[in-house]
Amino acid sequence: xxxxxxxxEINGYIEAENSDAIRIALAEVHPSDIAxxxxxxxxxxxxxxxxxxxxxxxxxxxxxxxxxxREEIITDLDEEKIADIADEMASDDAxxxxxxxxxxxxxxxxxxxDPEEAKDVEPLLLYPEDSxxxxxxxxxVKVENDTNVRDSINWIRLIADDVxxxxxxxxxxxxxxxxxxxxxxxxxIANPSSSAQSVMEELEVSVTPYIDQEEVAxxxxxxxxxxxxxxxxxxxxxxxxxxxxxxxxxxEEAEEDIYQYAGLKEHLHPIYTPTYERIKVxxxxxxxxxxxxxxxxxxxxKVFEPTLVKVAILAAFMPAIxxxxxxxxxxxxxxxxxxxxxxxxxxxxxxxxxASEMKVGxxxxxxxxxxxxxxxxxxxxxxxxxxxLGLAVFLAMLSATLATSFVGVAAPIILQKLNxxxxxxxxxxLTMFNDIFxxxxxxxxxxxxx
Amino acid sequence: xxxxxxxxEINGYIEAENSDAIRIALAEVHPSDIAxxxxxxxxxxxxxxxxxxxxxxxxxxxxxxxxxxREEIITDLDEEKIADIADEMASDDAxxxxxxxxxxxxxxxxxxxDPEEAKDVEPLLLYPEDSxxxxxxxxxVKVENDTNVRDSINWIRLIADDVxxxxxxxxxxxxxxxxxxxxxxxxxIANPSSSAQSVMEELEVSVTPYIDQEEVAxxxxxxxxxxxxxxxxxxxxxxxxxxxxxxxxxxEEAEEDIYQYAGLKEHLHPIYTPTYERIKVxxxxxxxxxxxxxxxxxxxxKVFEPTLVKVAILAAFMPAIxxxxxxxxxxxxxxxxxxxxxxxxxxxxxxxxxASEMKVGxxxxxxxxxxxxxxxxxxxxxxxxxxxLGLAVFLAMLSATLATSFVGVAAPIILQKLNxxxxxxxxxxLTMFNDIFxxxxxxxxxxxxx
Numbered sequence: 001x002x003x004x005x006x007x008x009e010i011n012g013y014i015e016a017e018n019s020d021a022i023r024i025a026l027a028e029v030h031p032s033d034i035a036x037x038x039x040x041x042x043x044x045x046x047x048x049x050x051x052x053x054x055x056x057x058x059x060x061x062x063x064x065x066x067x068x069x070r071e072e073i074i075t076d077l078d079e080e081k082i083a084d085i086a087d088e089m090a091s092d093d094a095x096x097x098x099x100x101x102x103x104x105x106x107x108x109x110x111x112x113x114d115p116e117e118a119k120d121v122e123p124l125l126l127y128p129e130d131s132x133x134x135x136x137x138x139x140x141v142k143v144e145n146d147t148n149v150r151d152s153i154n155w156i157r158l159i160a161d162d163v164x165x166x167x168x169x170x171x172x173x174x175x176x177x178x179x180x181x182x183x184x185x186x187x188x189i190a191n192p193s194s195s196a197q198s199v200m201e202e203l204e205v206s207v208t209p210y211i212d213q214e215e216v217a218x219x220x221x222x223x224x225x226x227x228x229x230x231x232x233x234x235x236x237x238x239x240x241x242x243x244x245x246x247x248x249x250x251x252e253e254a255e256e257d258i259y260q261y262a263g264l265k266e267h268l269h270p271i272y273t274p275t276y277e278r279i280k281v282x283x284x285x286x287x288x289x290x291x292x293x294x295x296x297x298x299x300x301x302k303v304f305e306p307t308l309v310k311v312a313i314l315a316a317f318m319p320a321i322x323x324x325x326x327x328x329x330x331x332x333x334x335x336x337x338x339x340x341x342x343x344x345x346x347x348x349x350x351x352x353x354x355a356s357e358m359k360v361g362x363x364x365x366x367x368x369x370x371x372x373x374x375x376x377x378x379x380x381x382x383x384x385x386x387x388x389l390g391l392a393v394f395l396a397m398l399s400a401t402l403a404t405s406f407v408g409v410a411a412p413i414i415l416q417k418l419n420x421x422x423x424x425x426x427x428x429x430l431t432m433f434n435d436i437f438x439x440x441x442x443x444x445x446x447x448x449x450x
Numbered sequence: 451x452x453x454x455x456x457x458x459e460i461n462g463y464i465e466a467e468n469s470d471a472i473r474i475a476l477a478e479v480h481p482s483d484i485a486x487x488x489x490x491x492x493x494x495x496x497x498x499x500x501x502x503x504x505x506x507x508x509x510x511x512x513x514x515x516x517x518x519x520r521e522e523i524i525t526d527l528d529e530e531k532i533a534d535i536a537d538e539m540a541s542d543d544a545x546x547x548x549x550x551x552x553x554x555x556x557x558x559x560x561x562x563x564d565p566e567e568a569k570d571v572e573p574l575l576l577y578p579e580d581s582x583x584x585x586x587x588x589x590x591v592k593v594e595n596d597t598n599v600r601d602s603i604n605w606i607r608l609i610a611d612d613v614x615x616x617x618x619x620x621x622x623x624x625x626x627x628x629x630x631x632x633x634x635x636x637x638x639i640a641n642p643s644s645s646a647q648s649v650m651e652e653l654e655v656s657v658t659p660y661i662d663q664e665e666v667a668x669x670x671x672x673x674x675x676x677x678x679x680x681x682x683x684x685x686x687x688x689x690x691x692x693x694x695x696x697x698x699x700x701x702e703e704a705e706e707d708i709y710q711y712a713g714l715k716e717h718l719h720p721i722y723t724p725t726y727e728r729i730k731v732x733x734x735x736x737x738x739x740x741x742x743x744x745x746x747x748x749x750x751x752k753v754f755e756p757t758l759v760k761v762a763i764l765a766a767f768m769p770a771i772x773x774x775x776x777x778x779x780x781x782x783x784x785x786x787x788x789x790x791x792x793x794x795x796x797x798x799x800x801x802x803x804x805a806s807e808m809k810v811g812x813x814x815x816x817x818x819x820x821x822x823x824x825x826x827x828x829x830x831x832x833x834x835x836x837x838x839l840g841l842a843v844f845l846a847m848l849s850a851t852l853a854t855s856f857v858g859v860a861a862p863i864i865l866q867k868l869n870x871x872x873x874x875x876x877x878x879x880l881t882m883f884n885d886i887f888x889x890x891x892x893x894x895x896x897x898x899x900x
Contacts, residue, residue, distance in 0.1 A: 032672045157639040167617045184634035189607040222482045224694040226676050243693035244674040254704030262784035270803050278810045290818050293770035294825050300766035308762035315765035316750035319885045320743035334712035353720050360728045368740050375744050435769045
């Protein structure tokens with residue numbers, strides 16, 4: 001049965017207010033498909049559907065819902081039910097859920113949760129959402145260094161139900177200071193009477209909780225690991241981050257960057273997001289850019305009109321100059337943003353980078369400029385000042401690519417220095433900057449030459 | 451000691467041709483840092499440095515090198531050494547390495563490899579690089595369903611050295627057909643005399659080898675798993691894909707998309723990539739776009755010059771119209787490309803999607819158009835045909851946003867249908883299309899009205 005058919009069936013049960021039937025109908029459906037179904041039904045009924053699920057299923061469905069929608073949906077449930085759902089989640093997920101609730105609700109939910117679970121969740125609420133502490137979970141398996149392998153396995157037997165997925169156990173001293181790690185594949189074949197300390201591997205890498213999640217992702221990439229311990233400044237074991245969390249982080253960050261290029265701050269579903277919402281999210285950047293472009297119009301009218309009246313064909317090359325400058329700037333800023341993200345360049349190399357990119361920009365501008373000048377001369381050969389026009393096109397192309405190469409390097413690096421996302425330098429901002437420079441440089445050069 | 455100091459030290463040893471000293475100096479350095487050092491030295495000496503490392507270290511360094519550089523560096527090594535390096539790799543990595551060699555070298559290397567290793571690698575060479583088969587590894591732990599837990603653990607003891615990281619064992623029937631999976635955390639506490647069949651979990655999900663790696667990544671995201679089995683159409687277990695491979699895939703795919711937006715086909719390091727290479731990679735898209743923009747120039751000169759001579763200030767609003775159309779198109783195509791990637795829309799919904807996006811485009815165009823018309827009228831109030839100019843600006847803005855909304859939906863969906871990457875519809879192509887439509891529509895409308 002496909003999702004559309006199930007959705008139709010569910011819609012029937014919702015009308016009949018038959019939550020048992022809903023639960024039964026969705027028993028064999030994957031949580032992410034249930035999330036799709038929820039997002040496909042009438043927004044007024046979405047909370048009812050989530051509420052109809054048993055807490056365990058609801059806990060698996062919740063994070064498959066779009067981030068904006070789920071906050072609204074969950075807030076409509078009563079706090080007892082939210083607490084039941086949070087109890088079923090791993091501590092990192094429960095902390096994220098509670099972090100998304102209004103403050104009052106969050107406190108009530110925390111107080112209604114199973115005290116054992118709440119104890120795991122509470123410390124996690126202290127860390128920023130996009131930090132190592134924000135994505136780690138408290139549930140893990142640890143033993144003291146003098147525990148032997150047999151007792152370690154017995155300990156696993158005792159707590160196996162509470163810790164969801166683990167691939168090894170952490171070894172600490174008697175003050176909870178992290179000493180090492182024993183992968184299960186090693187523990188399973190170790191001598192039962194050996195001490196944990198003698199079997200463990202030294203840790204290659206660990207992080208502290210306030211490190212940014214993007215840096216955590218880079219560590220997973222660099223070390224090819226599936227789990228990473230989080231420790232305090234004093235070396236106390238606080239939690240662990242697993243590869244599946246990192247997969248989510250990388251997807252989110254990549255998506256964020258891609259949206260930023262288009263001046264969007266979130267995903268807008270082309271069918272399900274209400275039209276009004278889509279217009280509201282998309283218009284600010286458009287209007288901001290438009291202001292810059294209308295400024296161009298103002299300057300052209302006030303300053304360059306006499307030149308344009310004399311040589312109207314100047315206007316013909318404005319699109320070519322703006323597009324070339326814009327494309328070179330986009331290439332440059334993309335290269336710089338990615339290099340910063342991968343850590344292969346440093347912000348203090350700014351002058352080397354500007355020089356290096358402007359050299360390439362100069363070459364690209366020269367190639368495009370010569371080509372445009374030649375074509376310009378050929379197609380307007382009967383104009384009186386055709387050679388001067390060609391020269392103006394060439395020089396304008398050159399200055400536009402130099403200017404956007406400069407800004408393409410400087411803008412992301414300065415943003416990074418100021419702790420903003422360097423990717424914000426691309427997209428509509430770059431288009432606007434480039435259009436202003438491209439068109440005005442060109443007309444200025446033309447006015448001086450002609 | 452930081453990387454720059456080590457690089458300097460290594461440069462000295464390279465001049466003295468002292469490969470032992472190099473090996474000792476790098477003994478404690480992380481493979482990805484060794485890769486940075488290699489990329490920082492004279493390109494002529496890079497192969498010598500890699501050759502100086504022992505095969506195991508070299509195998510860890512290789513995939514940390516930039517994809518374009520590593521092919522050149524490895525090809526300079528003799529085939530015996532390449533085979534030794536490949537022997538140290540997991541089968542999926544060895545297959546990737548061999549896939550990157552010239553055909554002759556590849557065959558020789560395969561023939562010089564340890565026959566056991568080569569047997570694991572050879573079948574993997576059959577699958578496309580970006581398929582499930584291309585990223586899976588053959589090394590895994592499997593037992594037949596009637597094996598008991600004790601014997602399974604003994605089997606792990608025997609082969610633990612050959613399989614690098616595993617978090618569970620696969621259970622097959624006596625024809626190698628996959629039946630289930632036992633996570634190590636379950637195996638370690640299971641009754642030693644239970645059969646594998648009785649302890650195993652049923653598999654939630656598996657893939658066949660020709661599935662695209664992007665789909666594999668979506669499965670990891672959806673199911674929150676750290677390992678995924680690959681089976682033949684008949685259900686025979688062929689290999690497994692691990693979360694660290696998927697992390698690499700997601701990063702690569704995201705990077706590819708981002709580069710495509712900027713008309714780049716690969717990463718260009720702003721300092722280390724040679725200038726000539728950077729110009730060569732960046733110019734094709736620029737020139738292609740430029741051709742489109744020069745076509746605009748040609749049409750303006752041949753068709754619209756009389757209009758422009760009469761009303762020169764028309765040119766003042768060209769940047770605003772092109773930028774608004776371009777930005778709306780970029781937003782639309784970004785939304786569609788991401789929705790296709792996430793699987794939340796289907797290509798067969800193309801008409802619904804076009805209608806839905808054009809509705810939003812119409813609204814955005816109207817907002818921007820009215821604003822521009824008002825400002826246009828205000829700043830050129832003393833022109834004779836100012837109201838008509840305002841009307842032309844408004845109508846042009848509206849048609850530009852409608853046209854780019856249409857193309858922003860249609861282009862990625864058609865590309866997807868034709869099995870191209872839908873992200874190719876964004877970037878320079880979109881800029882060019884939009885500039886052509888934006889400027890020419892505008893001048894056409896103006897010519898008709900004025």
